[in-house]
Amino acid sequence: MKFFLGINRYELYSRNSTIVGSLLRELSTGKFVRVVQKLGGTQLKLTITLQDYGKVLFKPMKQTRDEETSVDLFYFSDFERHNAEIAAFHLDR
Structure with missing residues (x-):
């Protein structure tokens, strides 16, 4: 949520932001409740639901x-x- 609230019209996050590191740690250690492959398109996309009900779209x-x-x-x-x-x-x- 902190990452999302930091997005503005000029950037997704500032260069000196510590939020990205925290977000990546949370994503790498948090539990996935559900993973669903999105239909359509030509490339793999997964919707991941986290333990706190946050949602992530993963596209390698x-x-x-x-x-x-x-x-x-x-x-x-x-x-x-x-x-x-x-x-x-x-x-x-």
Whole structure:
């Protein structure tokens, strides 16, 4: 909740924020009550319900951000789409 409340129109979190470390520790040690695969789309996405009933959307990154996808790969199989989704999130805000 602290992470969520810290989001503003300019950033998800500040560079000197200690919230991210706390959030990652909580996610790595907290208990998952339920995990459901979201339907649709072309990539794996999991909705995770935590013990405190918080919800997390997990989508694994298949490539590092500086890797480029082969030009021979079909567009909708593009591994770099997570970069586009992050950019779309910021543009939408």
